[in-house]
Amino acid sequence: MFGHTFRVTDVAFSPDGTQLISSGFDNLLILWNVATGEPIRQFEGHDDWVWSAAFSPDGRTVVSSSADNTLILWNVATGEQLRRFEGHSALVYSVTFSPDGRYVLSGADDRSMILWDIESGLIVQQFEGHTADVHSVTFGPDGRYLLSGSGDRSVRLWQLRLTLDELRAWIEANRHVRSFTCVERERYDVPPLCPRPTPPALPGQNV
Secondary structure (H helix, E strand, C coil): CCCCCCCEEEEEECCCCCEEEEEECCCEEEEEECCCCCEEEEEECCCCCEEEEEECCCCCEEEEEECCCEEEEEECCCCCEEEEEECCCCCEEEEEECCCCCEEEEEECCCEEEEEECCCCCEEEEEECCCCCEEEEEECCCCCEEEEEECCCCEEEEECCCCHHHHHHHHHHHCCCCCCCHHHHHHHCCCCCCCCCCCCCCCCCCC
């Protein structure tokens, strides 16, 4: 299969085995038809080398990591960008989905791993301890344990403080939605509208 114009960095099969995704130093991801070997579509949006790509467990989305320090979640059927994740301070080498498909784990050149909530795009937890770049990350089968490999020549096993279901419940319970200001309520006609202040009485005017 030929389609990239520069070095290919990562490949992954879709869960049903009919497609695969590849990433490269040409800043692209390419979705391929396994049976024919033909490209289906390209995913464009990263501003630097794309280091890693992974399918979600249901095969509907792909997440990628890049030297532009970001991750992008893509719609496989359309190639549309669904969400960009920003939080690492250096290139992101590796990315993977949790077994339930609700979270993404990334490892980067800033020596950290980040666990992301896909729905909100928020950082759930950050893991630090490696003394060099984190090149590879993965979830255990039950999602409770994480595994990382680093340029510091170590492999580290991490345990989440909460199960993935407990994490989801915590996020839902603690997600903060800012209330509208009075100006915003009036502008967008969102009840209840704030009462208008009573203008001060003029001298000699009966109130």
